[in-house]
Amino acid sequence: MTVKTKKKEDKRIGLFVCHCGVNIAGVVDVKKVAEALKDTPGVSMSTDYVYMCSDPGQQMIIDTIKEKHLDGIIVAACSPTLHEKTFQEAARLAGLNPYQIEIANIREQNSWVHSDKDKATKKAVKIVKSHVAKAIRNENLEPIKVDVKKRALVIGGGVSGLQAALDIADHGYEVILVEKNPSIGGKMIQLSETFPTLDCSQCILTPKMVEVSRHPRIKLLTYHEVDSVSGFIGNFKVRIKKKPRFVDEKLCNLCGECEKVCPQIVPDEFNMGLSFRKAIYMPFPQAIPGTYTLDEDHCLGLSPVRCGKCKDVCEPRAIDFDMKETIIEEEVGAIVVATGYDLYTMQALGEFGGEKYEDVVNGLEFERILSASGPTGGVVRRPSDGKVPKSVVFVQCCGSRDTEKHLPYCSKICCMYTAKHAMLYRHRVPDGQATVFYIDVRTGGKAFDEFYQRTVEEDKVLYIRGKVSKVFKEGDKLIVWGVDTLTGKKVEIEADMVVLAMAMVKTDGVQDLLKKLKISTDIHGFVAEAHPKLRPVESLNAGFFLAGCAHGPKDIPEAVSQASAAAAKVGDLFAQKELSHEPTVVPVNDELCSGCGICVTMCPYGARTLDPSKGVVDVNEILCEGCGACAAACPCGAAQQRNQTDDQIFSMLRAMLRE
Amino acid sequence: MPVRQREKPFGFPKPETPHGEIVILEERCKGCGFCIEYCPHDVLVLSKKFNAKGYHPPEVVKAELCVDCGFCRMICPEFAIYTYELKTGEKP
Numbered sequence: 050m051t052v053k054t055k056k057k058e059d060k061r062i063g064l065f066v067c068h069c070g071v072n073i074a075g076v077v078d079v080k081k082v083a084e085a086l087k088d089t090p091g092v093s094m095s096t097d098y099v100y101m102c103s104d105p106g107q108q109m110i111i112d113t114i115k116e117k118h119l120d121g122i123i124v125a126a127c128s129p130t131l132h133e134k135t136f137q138e139a140a141r142l143a144g145l146n147p148y149q150i151e152i153a154n155i156r157e158q159n160s161w162v163h164s165d166k167d168k169a170t171k172k173a174v175k176i177v178k179s180h181v182a183k184a185i186r187n188e189n190l191e192p193i194k195v196d197v198k199k200r201a202l203v204i205g206g207g208v209s210g211l212q213a214a215l216d217i218a219d220h221g222y223e224v225i226l227v228e229k230n231p232s233i234g235g236k237m238i239q240l241s242e243t244f245p246t247l248d249c250s251q252c253i254l255t256p257k258m259v260e261v262s263r264h265p266r267i268k269l270l271t272y273h274e275v276d277s278v279s280g281f282i283g284n285f286k287v288r289i290k291k292k293p294r295f296v297d298e299k300l301c302n303l304c305g306e307c308e309k310v311c312p313q314i315v316p317d318e319f320n321m322g323l324s325f326r327k328a329i330y331m332p333f334p335q336a337i338p339g340t341y342t343l344d345e346d347h348c349l350g351l352s353p354v355r356c357g358k359c360k361d362v363c364e365p366r367a368i369d370f371d372m373k374e375t376i377i378e379e380e381v382g383a384i385v386v387a388t389g390y391d392l393y394t395m396q397a398l399g400e401f402g403g404e405k406y407e408d409v410v411n412g413l414e415f416e417r418i419l420s421a422s423g424p425t426g427g428v429v430r431r432p433s434d435g436k437v438p439k440s441v442v443f444v445q446c447c448g449s450r451d452t453e454k455h456l457p458y459c460s461k462i463c464c465m466y467t468a469k470h471a472m473l474y475r476h477r478v479p480d481g482q483a484t485v486f487y488i489d490v491r492t493g494g495k496a497f498d499e500f501y502q503r504t505v506e507e508d509k510v511l512y513i514r515g516k517v518s519k520v521f522k523e524g525d526k527l528i529v530w531g532v533d534t535l536t537g538k539k540v541e542i543e544a545d546m547v548v549l550a551m552a553m554v555k556t557d558g559v560q561d562l563l564k565k566l567k568i569s570t571d572i573h574g575f576v577a578e579a580h581p582k583l584r585p586v587e588s589l590n591a592g593f594f595l596a597g598c599a600h601g602p603k604d605i606p607e608a609v610s611q612a613s614a615a616a617a618k619v620g621d622l623f624a625q626k627e628l629s630h631e632p633t634v635v636p637v638n639d640e641l642c643s644g645c646g647i648c649v650t651m652c653p654y655g656a657r658t659l660d661p662s663k664g665v666v667d668v669n670e671i672l673c674e675g676c677g678a679c680a681a682a683c684p685c686g687a688a689q690q691r692n693q694t695d696d697q698i699f700s701m702l703r704a705m706l707r708e
Numbered sequence: 709m710p711v712r713q714r715e716k717p718f719g720f721p722k723p724e725t726p727h728g729e730i731v732i733l734e735e736r737c738k739g740c741g742f743c744i745e746y747c748p749h750d751v752l753v754l755s756k757k758f759n760a761k762g763y764h765p766p767e768v769v770k771a772e773l774c775v776d777c778g779f780c781r782m783i784c785p786e787f788a789i790y791t792y793e794l795k796t797g798e799k800p
Contacts, residue, residue, distance in 0.1 A: 312725040312775030322711035325723050349748045349777050356777035358726070391709040404712060414712075425718060435718035557709050 055120050057185040063119040064095035067126035076160040078170045085174045091185045102132050107139045114143035121149035121184045125177050127156040146189035153180040179701035186697045192629035195671050197283040198382035199623045205387035207235020209597025209612040211257050213385045216616030218266040222623050228271045232336035233258050241420035244469040245500035258337045278566050282592030283382045283628045293372035295343035300367035307359035315347045321414040324424035329359045383592050383619045388559050390598035393448040393552040402520040407433040409547045419473050429477045431546045438545030442529045443467045443485040444517045448552035456552050461602040463550035464491045468501045471510040483510045486517050486531050553602040568593050575601045586614045594618050633691050634673035635680050637666045641687035648679035648688050728776025728791040730768050736788035739763030743780035743789050749773040
């Protein structure tokens with residue numbers, strides 16, 4: 050929105066050149082820059098100061114604006130990403146429109162990259178001059194105000210997603226929780242017991258699951274996937290794909306008759322393939338929602354012929370083969386990404402016999418073997434023949450902390466869960482030998498080190514510092530070759546079972562979802578935080594918040610804390626009456642627009658549409674992020690970005706190239 | 709996360725599935741091969757022999773894999789094939 054602005058000939062511009070200590074002044078002669086610009090047309094005063102961003106620096110700007118009746122100012126300092134807001138605020142306090150502020154970057158683009166003082170000073174003068182040319186053409190603008198939709202979307206129904214949804218709902222806002230699997234619970238529901246207190250994982254998670262399913266403000270959408278997201282902070286439009294369950298959850302009475310007659314046997318994902326389920330199944334007894342689900346990929350077929358055995362025996366007539374994939378549209382103001390993690394594939398560690406030997410298992414498989422609800426009812430057995438293993442070797446850092454071949458980062462939880470595995474194994478098999486190969490044991494956490502000490506001292510688990518080189522089979526034993534780096538000797542251990550603490554990696558296929566959300570990730574595919582120290586639960590993209598292992602490896606308490614923090618941030622956002630949107634957007638001049646539609650294809654935010662009735666382009670200013678792609682592409686000059694018009698850009702170029 | 713396919717974890721038996729017995733009325737068959745195409749477990753193949761009309765009827769090769777899904781019966785345009793479920797424990 051533009052408001053009345055003075056003509057450019059009458060404008061009085063003030064110039065403030067910052068030393069930034071020696072960051073700028075060490076290379077650029079700032080006094081010379083201020084002096085050189087003094088007589089430039091439009092500039093009514095110029096000065097320099099050691100730190101413009103300091104309180105006295107800002108006060109000087111405020112006082113000068115008032116005293117000299119300035120119509121615009123230029124601060125020649127660091128990048129506008131750092132202090133543009135600071136100086137806009139100072140201008141506002143002085144009664145000047147904040148969009149009359151220009152930041153001339155003479156640090157990142159000058160003093161930090163040059164060493165020749167003379168040339169750097171000349172360059173600084175040119176940079177500032179170009180901004181004078183722009184500043185006298187700047188218009189007064191007012192931020193665009195937008196409403197906030199006070200509903201949140203949480204993606205992922207693991208412990209982080211559940212916690213975030215509960216907290217936001219308890220703040221008094223509506224929440225939509227989307228989970229792609231048939232039940233909520235995530236990875237935590239698969240765990241046996243949790244370190245360091247050995248609480249039964251299911252026993253502590255199921256109350257939360259029930260709370261979520263009963264909460265009046267939480268809309269639980271299991272077996273749904275986010276299809277697309279458009280819009281912006283406060284006003285997202287989300288399309289959610291409802292996958293057909295083929296069973297009406299309201300009618301299903303869990304009698305289980307369908308499961309009995311189903312002829313299709315499939316490895317059970319909940320038990321990590323250590324048992325079987327049918328194509329129509331309930332993932333686990335406490336699953337929420339409590340209903341059977343027909344897995345379309347494994348059913349013998351639904352079209353054109355159907356076996357229909359399940360439907361024949363279903364007394365409440367809950368099975369409907371004609372269910373179709375449908376799309377639901379929802380409007381939300383904030384999105385919490387809690388998409389969790391997966392384990393690094395064992396195939397990558399062929400030397401350890403991962404996926405080759407049945408008795409070499411990963412951490413999650415061992416969790417199921419330990420679990421009272423697991424395929425063995427909590428008795429530790431090895432998968433190949435069901436014998437109770439008398440010697441188990443645990444290998445830590447499988448894929449983690451290996452910059453050469455695998456992943457450079459530490460997966461953080463493996464030291465603790467391996468200690469837990471070894472301890473629980475020793476409890477269940479008192480005459481068994483547990484041996485752990487480790488690089489370092491990292492026990493940073495409340496009561497973590499005590500737990501590890503207990504594993505070593507009370508439960509007599511043998512810890513060997515060193516790496517494993519090879520695991521191979523001899524008869525029905527697994528032979529583990531490793532090295533003890535404390536003694537420098539080779540170690541050979543006969544084992545019945547080997548447990549690999551596989552690294553935590555991004556969730557399989559999550560990159561497609563993140564692409565739809567248009568949020569940034571780190572090089573490992575985990576969602577990137579806005580600032581590693583000061584904004585750890587926000588995404589760089591406004592309106593998105595992070596919770597749990599989607600952001601990186603974490604244990605349960607940390608994931609829960611982050612979820613609560615994300616929920617608090619969502620609460621902050623929803624507590625605002627309205628949001629401000631930058632007014633530096635690109636509107637359309639109807640008189641000039643030829644309706645060619647080039648800008649429509651250029652716009653990455655979907656802000657521009659061709660209005661067929663008027664034959665010109667229509668702009669949703671709220672969606673426009675001011676990237677300028679359309680303005681550069683427009684052949685008619687009809688798309689002009691506010692305070693970044695073609696006229697301003699050419700004036701800047703002319704000013705810069707004049708001498 | 710894809711899980712590992714295991715044949716017989718812990719040596720425990722696989723869950724029971726229904727078993728079916730296939731009955732082929734060879735003289736009605738016109739050799740269209742739909743039953744072979746639609747059988748999800750590839751129980752049937754086209755036989756070498758001829759029926760009275762001169763067509764090759766299907767023949768059962770992997771009887772133990774039949775789960776009595778009835779796909780062959782449903783797709784057969786000539787009502788020339790059907791299955792019935794065997795009692796628990798009864799093997800084809």
